[in-house]
Amino acid sequence: MTVILGLESSCDETAAALVTGDRMILAHRLAGQEAAHRPYGGVVPEIAARAHVEVLMPLVEAALQDAGHALADVDAIAATAGPGLIGGVMVGLVTAKALSLAARKPLIAVNHLEGHALSPRLSDPELAFPYLLLLVSGGHCQLLFVAGVGRYRRLATTIDDAAGEAFDKTAKLLGLGFPGGPAVEAAARAGSADRVPLPRPLLGSAEPHFSFAGLKSAVLRARDSGAHAPEDIAASFQQAVVDCLLDRTKHAMAKAQGATALVVAGGVAANGAVRTALAGLAADHALRFVAPPLWLCTDNAAMIAWAGAERLAAGFTDPLDIAARPRWPLDPSAEKARGAGVKA
Numbered sequence: 194m195t196v197i198l199g200l201e202s203s204c205d206e207t208a209a210a211l212v213t214g215d216r217m218i219l220a221h222r223l224a225g226q227e228a229a230h231r232p233y234g235g236v237v238p239e240i241a242a243r244a245h246v247e248v249l250m251p252l253v254e255a256a257l258q259d260a261g262h263a264l265a266d267v268d269a270i271a272a273t274a275g276p277g278l279i280g281g282v283m284v285g286l287v288t289a290k291a292l293s294l295a296a297r298k299p300l301i302a303v304n305h306l307e308g309h310a311l312s313p314r315l316s317d318p319e320l321a322f323p324y325l326l327l328l329v330s331g332g333h334c335q336l337l338f339v340a341g342v343g344r345y346r347r348l349a350t351t352i353d354d355a356a357g358e359a360f361d362k363t364a365k366l367l368g369l370g371f372p373g374g375p376a377v378e379a380a381a382r383a384g385s386a387d388r389v390p391l392p393r394p395l396l397g398s399a400e401p402h403f404s405f406a407g408l409k410s411a412v413l414r415a416r417d418s419g420a421h422a423p424e425d426i427a428a429s430f431q432q433a434v435v436d437c438l439l440d441r442t443k444h445a446m447a448k449a450q451g452a453t454a455l456v457v458a459g460g461v462a463a464n465g466a467v468r469t470a471l472a473g474l475a476a477d478h479a480l481r482f483v484a485p486p487l488w489l490c491t492d493n494a495a496m497i498a499w500a501g502a503e504r505l506a507a508g509f510t511d512p513l514d515i516a517a518r519p520r521w522p523l524d525p526s527a528e529k530a531r532g533a534g535v536k537a
């Protein structure tokens with residue numbers, strides 16, 4: 194069975210994992226950088242890149258040891274080659290190139306979004322193509338029709354902020370700490386979702402896209418009014434995001450004929466309210482619902498190793514001069530959504 198070593202370093206997690214072509218996770222190591230970024234309330238690219246340099250190789254060695262493998266036993270080396278913070282992406286990709294050269298094993302340059310998109314097939318062997326995927330992370334909010342490995346049709350994207358970005362900004366506005374998503378979810382549990390009236394941008398719109406910037410501004414106004422407890426704002430905000438995700442996903446279902454399942458992936462897929470709402474929507478449409486375990490939703494290297502395994506099986510490997518890419522759309526043919534600051 195093939196064994197893939199995967200590296201991830203596109204944001205603020207450094208990770209290395211070994212995964213087999215038949216879905217065995219032999220090892221996965223991860224080092225977060227929350228403490229380094231916390232004083233700034235967000236990820237500082239330069240600090241992130243330096244931290245990746247320091248910990249990536251020790252993590253690779255630890256993962257190989259956990260798996261009981263030498264580098265020579267590995268069949269290919271996969272690394273995130275974009276999109277992401279370019280300094281960190283370069284650290285991971287250059288490391289993978291060096292390992293590939295030293296071990297004389299193929300290099301696989303993985304699109305981080307493809308890592309998220311295929312991760313549900315690592316945890317669920319039954320999940321077959323095609324499927325409708327809601328990819329919700331800190332940098333992206335997209336609906337994709339996943340037809341096969343390397344075959345993605347983007348049905349919707351955000352015209353401003355990503356859903357995870359909205360969670361992070363809300364946490365910052367409410368003083369709930371960093372990283373924001375889990376903090377908002379925890380605060381929301383102690384609050385009531387119907388106490389603070391907040392907008393649902395683009396709900397019911399004929400166009401397919403997402404928007405969260407107006408919601409963030411409304412959170413700021415609610416906070417500054419002094420009329421609401423932070424827990425109630427958090428709960429009302431989370432409900433507004435869930436309503437938007439559900440409405441837009443429902444809208445996309447009409448364009449996802451033949452889909453075998455509704456799938457959610459990316460960091461925001463770790464949110465309990467989001468998972469519960471999507472499971473209900475899938476049930477209403479007689480579709481299977483698939484969500485990876487929480488640790489596989491947020492950034493990790495097992496999903497990169499797995500995407501590498503899928504790509505290797507499909508016959509894709511990459512040359513050693515392949516470049517790191519800060520932007521890298523999964524569906525390059527997708528039309529631009531209206532508005533400024535469009536995410537790839």
Ligand code: KG4
Nearest residue numbers: 330331332357374375460461463464491492
């Ligand atoms: O996929 P990911 O780990 O990194 C990116 O590729 O962006 O996603 C990180 C995002 C952050 O915005 C974080 O706040 C959000 O996922 N997130 C959550 C939860 N856990 C992580 N958002 C809502 N609820 C959560 N439990």
Ligand code: ZN
Nearest residue numbers: 309330460492
């Ligand atoms: Zn991610």
